[in-house]
Amino acid sequence: MARIGVLLMAYGTPRSLEDVEAYYTHIRGGRPPSPERVAELQERYRRIGGRSPLFEITLRQAQALEARLARLALGHSFRIRVGMKHSPPFIDEAVAGLLEEGIERLVAIALAPHYSRMSVGAYHAAVREALARRSAALPVAEIRGWGSHPLFVIAVAERLKEALEDLPRQETMVIFTAHSLPARLREEGDPYETELLDSARRVARVLGLDHWRFAYQSASATGEPWLGPDLLEVLEAIARQGEARHVVVCPIGFLADHLEILYDLDVEAREAAEGWGLSFRRTRSLNDDPLLIETLMALVSEALAD
Template sequence: MTRPVVGVLVMAYGTPNRREEILPYYTHIRRGRPPTPELLQELTERYDAIGGVSQLNRISRAQAEAVLRVLQAEAPEADWRLYVANKHWEPWIPDAVARMAADGIERAVGVVLAPQGSRLSSGEYFEQVDQALAKLERPFWFARIPSWHLEPDFIAAQVELVQEALSRFPEEEPEVLFTCHSLPARILEWDDPYPVHLREMGEEIAQRAGLARVHFAYQSAGRTPEPWLGPDVKEKVAELAREGVRAVLVAPVGFVADNLEILYDLDIELKQAAAAMGVRVERTRMLNDHPGLARALARVVLRAVQGAL
């Protein structure tokens, strides 16, 4: 009996792979508006500070391949075909959808490498998928996973990382601060689930890790005139410092990989700002190649295609 073929589209944010790609990457993020020379220099210096470029594309590919291995092991009745694409850099999402069609894929599922959902985060990835599908002569069946922020294996992995990080504070109990990437505050007008998802993740992790008190903040807001979700992580650390707190553990649960927003915004910028306030800041390790992430994603993929196999 022929096994059903199922395409799995794993989507990530994307990052430039080399220095000369920073300008077109930044222009794409800005929806086709080139940055000023000053903004370009600032972003280039941030990449220089973390070693030249981010390894996000490599990590995202490895994460996707780990998901494929779990699917092959746990659901061998299907022939799983992996496709990896980015929102802001090569390989592009529309190109991946076109390749899936050219490969004869008739059933597929898409998932974004970010646990929480929002019209302005995961929603934009699936908008690109829908636009690409609409251009096909014969669009294929495509299941969407808008969020997976409370998936048990994901939560268990985050609990493990929090407990591991707490061991770095043998003589003091830090305040724990959960973060995700900020978004324009206009999402609050749409009853968008994004802020709720951040709080649900943090509260579930805190309960399982036995944390008595936790805080929430946003980070890495964009450079636009409109207001973004807050409080910003630096503002929250400053507030805690005024209350006499001297140790903070940041758990950036809205991210699943080392990237510029982690390696620069938290490890360099936030730590320097916190040190000036007399506050020690540490953060949890990112999931990267954690097997719990692969299991979590494989299981949401399996649920999404139930009945289509």
């Protein structure tokens, strides 16, 4: 019986308003943000209750996956750890813990379904660095883009179907969203945008949707162009052109509730939509939904079968 380590990786989040500055400094590669920017970010967290639930949700995902793998009886024993990119427990710490438990193989999954070298690629690079730092040589399965996995597509489609249930289809626009990244990725041949659009098309096909668009959200002010169109611009265009009376935002690029969902969509985008006279609805996040756990279980099982 092999001892398999499964590492679930997420972006990270401050646990309190006092942690915001350290968290943001880490994101900026050690460069402290201005006091004004810290205060602005803290205010966003205040608007969603003072903190993001991302860490607790990720732990629930890990616990549910561990229980599901135990029931599957694949002939292995599993050790599941959570590692965050920008807040404790960091990926390095999680890898160290798995090695201490004597794992013989590692399956690394970023909890972001669509691959970009700047996002998912960075998570896997952190895993490789953590292993190299400890001179650990063991087989590693890096799960890259999995936004086209049939179970993920079904899970998103179920959430979207629920959100659309009592709305008139011809008067409703579905907007799939994902976190924007620098636009230079398009020229570099990064698969992020292609994978996102493929996921959206698959979900739309399952539900027979004709009336949908894709937009990006949560771009950072870095002084360079980011992928668009931006969600707020799309909402304005829909209202001005009279394309719909209702909008349902489906953040297909995200799995769990966190700041980009609870503030950027539920506060900022909602206020913008309603300001343009549109009714606004968001699909519920997958969080630790059983269908998502089944997807993660399938990813682990398929990786071990290779």
